[in-house]
Amino acid sequence: MVATLIRATGDWDVAEECTQDAFALALERWPRDGIPRNTGAWLTTAARNRAIDRARRAATGAAKLQEVAVLSSRNDAPDDEDSGVADDRLRLIFTCCHPALSIEAQVALTLRTLAGLTTAEIARAFLVPEATMAQRLVRAKRKIRNAGIPYRVPPGHMLPERTGAVLGVLYLLFNEGYSATAGTDLMRQNLSGEAVRLGRVLARLMPDEPEALGLLALMLLHDGRRNSRVDAAGDLIPLEEQDRSRWDRASIDEGLAVLAGALRRARPGPYQVQAAIAACHATAARADETDWVEIAALYDRLAVMVPSPVVELNRAVAVAMAEGPRAGLVLLESLEVSGALAGYHLLPATRADLLRRLDRPVEAAEAYRQALEQAPTAAERRYLARRLAETTG
Amino acid sequence: MRYLLMICGDEAGLASLSPEDDSRMSSGYEDFGKEMAQRGVLQGGERLRPSTDATTVRVRNGDIITSDGPFAETKEQVGGYFVVDCKDLDEAIEVASKIPGAQSGSIEVRPIWEMT
Numbered sequence: 001m002v003a004t005l006i007r008a009t010g011d012w013d014v015a016e017e018c019t020q021d022a023f024a025l026a027l028e029r030w031p032r033d034g035i036p037r038n039t040g041a042w043l044t045t046a047a048r049n050r051a052i053d054r055a056r057r058a059a060t061g062a063a064k065l066q067e068v069a070v071l072s073s074r075n076d077a078p079d080d081e082d083s084g085v086a087d088d089r090l091r092l093i094f095t096c097c098h099p100a101l102s103i104e105a106q107v108a109l110t111l112r113t114l115a116g117l118t119t120a121e122i123a124r125a126f127l128v129p130e131a132t133m134a135q136r137l138v139r140a141k142r143k144i145r146n147a148g149i150p151y152r153v154p155p156g157h158m159l160p161e162r163t164g165a166v167l168g169v170l171y172l173l174f175n176e177g178y179s180a181t182a183g184t185d186l187m188r189q190n191l192s193g194e195a196v197r198l199g200r201v202l203a204r205l206m207p208d209e210p211e212a213l214g215l216l217a218l219m220l221l222h223d224g225r226r227n228s229r230v231d232a233a234g235d236l237i238p239l240e241e242q243d244r245s246r247w248d249r250a251s252i253d254e255g256l257a258v259l260a261g262a263l264r265r266a267r268p269g270p271y272q273v274q275a276a277i278a279a280c281h282a283t284a285a286r287a288d289e290t291d292w293v294e295i296a297a298l299y300d301r302l303a304v305m306v307p308s309p310v311v312e313l314n315r316a317v318a319v320a321m322a323e324g325p326r327a328g329l330v331l332l333e334s335l336e337v338s339g340a341l342a343g344y345h346l347l348p349a350t351r352a353d354l355l356r357r358l359d360r361p362v363e364a365a366e367a368y369r370q371a372l373e374q375a376p377t378a379a380e381r382r383y384l385a386r387r388l389a390e391t392t393g
Numbered sequence: 394m395r396y397l398l399m400i401c402g403d404e405a406g407l408a409s410l411s412p413e414d415d416s417r418m419s420s421g422y423e424d425f426g427k428e429m430a431q432r433g434v435l436q437g438g439e440r441l442r443p444s445t446d447a448t449t450v451r452v453r454n455g456d457i458i459t460s461d462g463p464f465a466e467t468k469e470q471v472g473g474y475f476v477v478d479c480k481d482l483d484e485a486i487e488v489a490s491k492i493p494g495a496q497s498g499s500i501e502v503r504p505i506w507e508m509t
Contacts, residue, residue: 148504149483150481154483
């Protein structure tokens with residue numbers, strides 16, 4: 001509804017306020033007059049009337065009167081409403097995620113206008129004071145207005161790049177809910193839920209975009225494991241030790257179905273590949289039944305699509321599982337030589353793990369020590385210290 | 394909406410271009426100017442002499458303070474500008490991306506504050 005009003009009024013703050021006014025009016029009128037048959041239409045009309053009132057009162061010239069006329073003439077029939085609203089939500093998502101806005105602004109705006117979170121809720125989720133988040137939103141809306149960021153779905157030739165930006169924001173949101181600092185803060189965990197919800201909306205709005213489906217599948221498959229990721233002490237449980245009976249089968253099944261739908265379109269992309277990797281884990285009844293050969297092959301494809309040292313590291317892990325630790329060590333060596341992951345604790349941690357499996361405890365211990373020095377959180381340090389003790393003990 | 398497109402680049406690098414690269418850049422700017430004038434988006438633009446030829450003027454406490462060089466030392470320097478009138482930021486970005494200087498430097502797209 002907010003999206004429709006933004007299109008009609010061109011003013012995000014006015015659209016929000018009129019929406020709130022409509023809800024307040026509903027709370028006042030419906031107990032008295034009865035609940036209308038089409039509540040959506042009632043609310044939209046009420047909000048639009050409110051916007052017209054405001055425009056009339058603020059009218060100072062021809063431009064303003066024209067605005068009133070445009071608002072009044074929008075008489076969408078109820079069955080037009082759904083597709084109209086859907087189009088507006090799509091326009092809104094792309095506008096929120098415009099590359100001219102900073103990433104923080106994109107994320108905040110998406111949460112505020114699409115997920116409907118309050119400024120206070122968003123501030124808490126990102127661990128900043130509410131005033132800071134409020135300012136961030138104000139500046140973002142100001143930039144949209146002053147710089148002329150268009151409110152629309154980008155034209156065809158720009159769509160691939162811009163869709164990538166939208167998906168990136170959603171994935172960022174999803175991961176925020178799982179970050180090491182999220183801990184038990186429910187507000188942060190909620191971010192993942194919001195990301196999945198928005199992912200469903202996007203998949204529905206862009207049914208022919210397989211990467212939107214791929215991202216949704218990826219998030220659903222990851223989310224399916226959320227109940228087994230953390231132990232009583234709040235420490236992360238590695239995948240091979242997770243209690244698979246605690247996995248959310250409904251979430252996983254939905255993810256697998258969405259992924260199947262995406263792959264049918266035969267237009268592979270990085271999110272689909274990552275979802276396929278997650279699907280390999282999700283469909284293995286036990287850790288030792290995981291199809292590591294398939295996972296290694298998928299990482300080969302991912303490395304071509306999205307060349308990055310982190311992808312290479314994950315590929316080394318998969319190759320080590322599929323072909324043995326020695327093969328993995330070879331890949332790690334070239335990563336080390338490149339220096340791209342200098343200071344990244346998971347590089348020595350992976351090397352340590354492979355050396356341990358090759359029964360080379362002295363070298364493994366040295367690598368664990370190196371990883372310990374670089375580990376960024378207490379939880380990771382605890383895990384590495386435990387491994388080190390097992391190796392040297 | 395009107396925008397100022399500031400063409401920023403590494404002056405030293407641009408000064409040391411080979412004659413072939415230099416003339417290729419010049420004809421690139423010629424083509425750009427023609428295309429944008431045809432599209433009706435171009436309102437003006439000039440090439441600027443390097444920042445070593447610049448003079449900065451400040452007035453403090455009634456005193457005119459003149460100094461040699463640009464107002465700030467930056468890694469890239471403004472080498473030219475265009476004023477364009479575009480439908481929205483997306484069009485301005487598309488126009489900016491066609492400026493030859495965008496290949497090696499940066500184009501700042503600044504909305505003009507209309508004072509009407």
